[in-house]
Amino acid sequence: xxxxxxxxxxxxxxxxxxxxxxxxxxxxxxxLVAPNGTGKSTLMNVIMNYINPNTGKVILNxxxxxxxxxxxxxxxxxxxxxPDQSDLYNQISGKEHLKIYSSMWNSNPKLIDNTIQELGMAxxxxxxxGTYSLGxxxxxxxxxxxxxDTQVMLMDEVMNGLDPTHVELISQILVKKKSEGKTIIVAxxxxxxxxxxxxxxxxxKNGELILVNSISPGFEEREITIVRISEMTDKLKExxxxxxxxxxxxxxxxxxxxxxxxGYDSGELGNILAFLKENQxxxxxxxxxxxNDLYSMFYQEx
Amino acid sequence: xxxxxxxxxLQFISNRKNIAIYVILLFFSCDxxxxxxxxxxxxxxxxxxxxxxxxxxxEAFLNNVVIDEGTHYLSSFAVSIFQEWNEYEGERLEAIKxxxxxxxxxxxxxxxxxADKLTFPNAMGVLxxxxxxxxxxxxxxTMDGHYAYLYSASRYKAYTEGKSNLSVNVxxxxxxxxxxxxxxxxxxxxxxxxxxxxxxxDIVLKDRRNPTLLQGLPLSDWRKLIVKGLVSLLGSLISxxxxxxxxxxxxxxxxxxxxxxxxxxxxSGKDAFSNILMGxxxxxxxxxxxxxxLFIISLLLFVSVLLKNEFANLVVGFMFVIAEFxxxxxxxxxxxxxxxxxxxxxxxxxxxxxxxxxxxxxETLTFGSGILVMGLCTFIFLVFTFLIxxxxxxxxx
Numbered sequence: 001x002x003x004x005x006x007x008x009x010x011x012x013x014x015x016x017x018x019x020x021x022x023x024x025x026x027x028x029x030x031x032l033v034a035p036n037g038t039g040k041s042t043l044m045n046v047i048m049n050y051i052n053p054n055t056g057k058v059i060l061n062x063x064x065x066x067x068x069x070x071x072x073x074x075x076x077x078x079x080x081x082x083p084d085q086s087d088l089y090n091q092i093s094g095k096e097h098l099k100i101y102s103s104m105w106n107s108n109p110k111l112i113d114n115t116i117q118e119l120g121m122a123x124x125x126x127x128x129x130g131t132y133s134l135g136x137x138x139x140x141x142x143x144x145x146x147x148x149d150t151q152v153m154l155m156d157e158v159m160n161g162l163d164p165t166h167v168e169l170i171s172q173i174l175v176k177k178k179s180e181g182k183t184i185i186v187a188x189x190x191x192x193x194x195x196x197x198x199x200x201x202x203x204x205k206n207g208e209l210i211l212v213n214s215i216s217p218g219f220e221e222r223e224i225t226i227v228r229i230s231e232m233t234d235k236l237k238e239x240x241x242x243x244x245x246x247x248x249x250x251x252x253x254x255x256x257x258x259x260x261x262x263g264y265d266s267g268e269l270g271n272i273l274a275f276l277k278e279n280q281x282x283x284x285x286x287x288x289x290x291x292n293d294l295y296s297m298f299y300q301e302x
Numbered sequence: 303x304x305x306x307x308x309x310x311x312l313q314f315i316s317n318r319k320n321i322a323i324y325v326i327l328l329f330f331s332c333d334x335x336x337x338x339x340x341x342x343x344x345x346x347x348x349x350x351x352x353x354x355x356x357x358x359x360x361e362a363f364l365n366n367v368v369i370d371e372g373t374h375y376l377s378s379f380a381v382s383i384f385q386e387w388n389e390y391e392g393e394r395l396e397a398i399k400x401x402x403x404x405x406x407x408x409x410x411x412x413x414x415x416x417a418d419k420l421t422f423p424n425a426m427g428v429l430x431x432x433x434x435x436x437x438x439x440x441x442x443x444t445m446d447g448h449y450a451y452l453y454s455a456s457r458y459k460a461y462t463e464g465k466s467n468l469s470v471n472v473x474x475x476x477x478x479x480x481x482x483x484x485x486x487x488x489x490x491x492x493x494x495x496x497x498x499x500x501x502x503x504d505i506v507l508k509d510r511r512n513p514t515l516l517q518g519l520p521l522s523d524w525r526k527l528i529v530k531g532l533v534s535l536l537g538s539l540i541s542x543x544x545x546x547x548x549x550x551x552x553x554x555x556x557x558x559x560x561x562x563x564x565x566x567x568x569x570s571g572k573d574a575f576s577n578i579l580m581g582x583x584x585x586x587x588x589x590x591x592x593x594x595x596l597f598i599i600s601l602l603l604f605v606s607v608l609l610k611n612e613f614a615n616l617v618v619g620f621m622f623v624i625a626e627f628x629x630x631x632x633x634x635x636x637x638x639x640x641x642x643x644x645x646x647x648x649x650x651x652x653x654x655x656x657x658x659x660x661x662x663x664x665e666t667l668t669f670g671s672g673i674l675v676m677g678l679c680t681f682i683f684l685v686f687t688f689l690i691x692x693x694x695x696x697x698x699x
Contacts, residue, residue: 050517052695069522069692077520087512091316103305104519144515 007056018207031198032187040187080150085137090130094140107149115143134161152183159190195291227259230283252296310533331548345434357391360384403468407461414455456575460564477559478552486651498538499619505530506606523691523698538595568656593676600683633663641666
């Protein structure tokens, strides 16, 4: 497990991270969600000690801190970050990249072939990475981190450039790694995907790390809490507010309107359904609030 | 650490800049062997017609001159010196015509010793060394001639005592190993040191092109730097391979020579020259060049962690190579204590052969002092690099 204690980072007098304290446990997938430039990568860089925080510390397994270079090496033996696909060496093969990472972390060499197999990379792994497409490069970067086999894995935009099949494939591998007791911290913009497998999801806003559950208490519950309407006129919104004064109506930046039906019984839900039918609204769904909804709600003011 | 070494070395040999350096060295090497080396025209060559002309002229003079009270003092002087001189000249001529190279070497050694004994003091002001030394603007022509004559006397003497197969190519120092010896005495060390600078200049800072791939490797910055230094050292040593291609070509044409050939070493004592074997000379040069590589690599590692700028690496590296040209003044080495500057040792072959001491008029620029100064500087650079790279907040990238 890895703990962040009172981490604060400032760049040019601007607070990027403000007094962040959080514990990431073993066997947990953590999702980090935020618009670009709000501090996700900075947070990961602090965890890796690529950036020295202005205050605070990173503690690994209750004992290791970045207090000296010797400890840094020990921590990097246990914590790794997925490389960026643009940093691959174009003149050497994918297999060489994997071998290098495997030997640097002294991990089980069998992991190389297993990972190649799992990610379906066998057909191109011996070619120079300069010939790879974005998706192939991204898969290689993911594979490199998998073969490093560290206790804590940080992945920034791991799903970038991947087709849905590979997004699913990588998600399954993440779940498998989680079951092996790894702590996996993923920053991603594929919110639906993240929602599916992340144990905890954090938003970052104004330098603070905010647990999604704390802004939407029913987020993890399996009950109908929301009615999502794709398109709705302002007039209709007014009417619905008059008709159901206790129902909170919220418009998202993507044009979707959400009706908060938390705690409603079947009768009340039926009335809303009837109202929508009367007003010839056909594109709607009953369900729970999604990460996409929360993201839109949380960041729409910006 | 071994894994990181292999990784660094893989990057090093696939680096386009490094490949280009090796290709350029190969080109230079072949160009030298095929175009420049064949045009080598030593001042002290085996020139039968010149020997014969000189011998016959002096012999005719000795046969015809009449010494009496009215004889000009210079004629008397000529008679007094030409008899012995021409004796050696005659032996040389006879030996080379008979192709008796041992005898030729023995007579030639005596000839040079005798010629220098007369020419250097130049009591009458009429004797000169080979005209090849008296070039325009060379105010040290006599000194150069003195050095060359004693050098030749020493090596010809060693030829008579040694077991090496003799040939005109050996006498004129044209064989592959002797060409290497000559090159080590001129610009070959500079080429190797500059190659080392160019190969090392980006060894640390190239990683900035792949930061996310390398930053998190579980290896301390100091160890990474040491591995990079070792890779750079190995890469610099590899630069000898393309250069040896030229030597193979020269060897094929003029013979390779052998490791028992003598190399005269200058010292400012009574016997100006003593000989060491070619093998020993080359080993000393190799060792010295390795120390230069270590010096340059540790310097550039230090500058890399300090300034983090490739151009700064290049400038600082070249400063150390060219610095001696700024302060070099013939005959003033002892006054300026040049032996304490690592830059004074850049002409590796000249340091070992003693020629640098001859030029500076000092006795202190030796193989031993060079190794000491270079080693000490390397140690200091490494200590500073260690201290910087072990700072808690230091980031290599």
